[in-house]
Amino acid sequence: MTNINKQYHHSKSAIQLEEEQINKAKKNPKDFAVLYEKYYVQIFRYIFKRIADENESADLTSQVFVKALQSLHKYEFRGVPFSAWLHQIARNELNLCFRAQKYNRSVDVKTEQLHEVIEEFDPENNEEQPNEEKTQQLMASLRELNKDELELLEMRYFEKRPFQEVSEILNISVSNAKVKMHRIIKKLKGIMQVESV
């Protein structure tokens, strides 16, 4: 997999600076503006990719930051970017909306990303590019995944997040994320093999 999203990783000094910003915001909510401006686009985009509606995404993003600010006193700094916590809040908000059937779940995919997933099924395959039929099969197979499986696949392959970031957002270890990923690929491969028969 190429083009891992480097935006997630912060230097040690950047994380320390962020801790200071969080502590300031805990004392004075107006200081939360720094974190809001820093992560607004990221959180908006995360939500937008999952509900595909600009105005609804704006509302939900606002809700995420309201909840974050209201719960900031409970936040414990753990040496990881603040964005992981914001993403968790966003994820919870989205799940509430999906359960209430307020929105339909959407996923944005690029053809080259779908090909990367197909290449995982058979790394020794020397075909230059998977054919369109396989690509369509994979898209159909995505509907067989449950919401957690789809989320992990989406974060890793369609959003190019490193395992470190994925593990922080989903609150699991990196090795567990990798094991889960392995199973999802295996499951998709199985589904596609059945459909090919």
Add this chain to the structure above:
Amino acid sequence: MEDLNINRDKPDITDEQILKHRNFDAVMNTVAVTKVPWYKVGKFWLLGGSAIVVLVATVMLITNYSTSNEEVVEVVSNTIKDAQESDVNQMVKEEKEENQVSIFHVTPKSMEVFTPLNLKIQVPREVIIDEDASGSSIFDVSITNLDVPENIELPPHSKKESFQLDFSYNDKTVEFYGAESTLVKDESVTIYESTIDGWKPMQTYKYDKEVVLYDSVPTMLLPEQSSRPALVFDSEYEIENKVAEFEEISGYKNFVFQPIEEIPEGWYEKNMWEDVRVEKIEDGIYKLYLLKFDQEKECLVKLAFPEGDFQKAMNQYNTSFEKQENLSIEKGRFYVLNDGGKYIVLYP
């Protein structure tokens, strides 16, 4: 997810479009308007609770002073009752900062007196709960050690009846299933996990509660032992592609590199690296460039199997590994603790 909308090759929303919606003042206004109801405020309960305790204590003192019969009022105290009083459930609160056990609750069923075992509780760092094809639950357990509190009495290994022992750590209630283990290895699923210490097969075991438990068996040193742990790669960082130009190792799927020099402190965790580059110094000697955040470190390495007979060496390693694994199962007993969805494995 039948109603999943898949948007293929849709143009990304731009930052400019997103930033049109950014409005911190609106967030502040919403937070100011949304106030926490008084009954949800922690201070209310703290003050209210304190007032009630003072009131009860006062009434007790007055009652005790005025009645002729000395009536002993039992107050729940912070002690553990004898586990043989089977009709009594006890709540004990112990604050232990180190091992984070906070509540201990015993519900004994036909327990015998026994000598406490010197056990360590292995606490899951995290657990994946999944299902296999038969519908049995599968639990991936990554565990750390936690000392068993001294005042917890655990059932003996030979107890045939199932019993239940509840205790809590981290404020979560834990159920403890302790039937006699009849763990049978489940051959249907095997996953190998590569780690910096070597290959770790993750085996499954069928248990009488139909819990299929994933667990890692103890690791072994690689066949070519060294004073430093090796770096093992499977499909991570596309190492296979990066070494494709080096004829002597191209075509392999898995790589075991032995560091020749010390890896800088804080750089050993493979999962912390963003990327790895490989440069060949000479046959069998390579330089890894480890990228983490915005820094890069170099590390000279050599192949752990310089003869090139990697697969044969790995086969030998796996055979030795299996022998050790079987020995672990014969020697050990597994107890599974249900931590409200998380499982802890107790090893004697």
